[in-house]
Amino acid sequence: MNSKRYEAFERHINTADTTRTRAKCMVDHSRPVVIGGSIADTVVTFKQDGNQLTHSGATYSASFKQSYGGVGRNMADALARLQCNPLFVSAIGKDDSGRSLLNYCSHMDHRGIQEIPDASTASYIAVLKSSGELLYGLGDMDIHNEITVDYVSGFVDDLKKAPIVLMDGNIPVETMDFICQVCQEAAVPVFFEPTDVHKAKTPFETANWKPAIHFISPNVRELHQIHSLFTAKVLIQEDLDGMSIQDLLHCVITLCQPLLDHVPHILVTLGQHGVLLATRQPHQDTFHLGAKYQEKTNKGNNSSLPSYVHYQTHPVGRDAHHIVSVSGAGDSFNGGVVYGMLHGLSIDDCIKRGLMCAHLSLQSHHPVSHLISPNTLHSEVLKWTNVEPNIIQV
8 A cells, every 4th residue: 555545544534434333342331541651753764774874973864754652642542543532641741742742632531641831741753764663762751750659649540440551661660659559459450561671670670560560561672671670580692683583482482481470461572573472361262351350360360371372463465564664563552452352352352453553553654553443453353363373382
């Protein structure tokens, strides 16, 4: 699908008849809560091969695009487009970037976003290769420190009533601890998105993370950081990009094995290789939320044998395989997975919907594609329902 056709289709989705019946969440008809960062993003993409770049002070030709992201904001955006009506709690500056961000998020419930006078909205610059692969990022994230315990405590009732709470690694450690404490007492599962390799371990150094954190979605390097916290071992000493898929999966399973005694569900994003799910539930089962989660919490950790399931990336739409940007793909994946959880879908179908959302994000200049909707997911997922995941025997 070329860019003009893609943009036309995106406009069609955005202007579709809003009187269509909204999909309703199946877990107590309550709304998920997302707590995390809101960021004004600038994406810089080199026009030449990244291998030709040197640190010589030269000027290189590049394209610049501005959008609005932040891991928490992206996950809330995806859930809003999937009509799950999330409450999003965040902080921005009372400045031009903040006002533009609120306007961009007009389709979301952003009453939980506080505007801080005389402060700057978080900014992030992503520098991409011409292929769309991320080279590095630069960020001013200081305002996320304003997502304090005191502020989040104003939403305790929302946390306690939520079917699930999602938090990213941008928020202060004290706030993470408070969220985990509230959710643990209310038997509400927490979904943690590590956000960055330097932040991946943060919640696991708090007092109340267990058993509140039920889901994590790290990439391989973030997973390695979490693993090293629990085991004091360093296992990755080679270039991940040079690994075969078999060696990569073996490495990831090795990292997941000791963590499953602490975190019931680990969704490891593998870039072009898809996702590996480590869990103690059969992949035909449903993720436990609501009353089922309460029952599991009361009984303690699931004693079932662990299973490792590898899901390939989206196998259809090869004419649109070109990656525009990787920014937001993992967050969109999380949104699709949680959408499936809230609708009582099987674990298998949750992962597939997550991968579909990631697929759409990769083809968009927006971190969360404007094409994402329940109708789009339903029609696209039907094309690959017969594609079976790879169950890895250990």
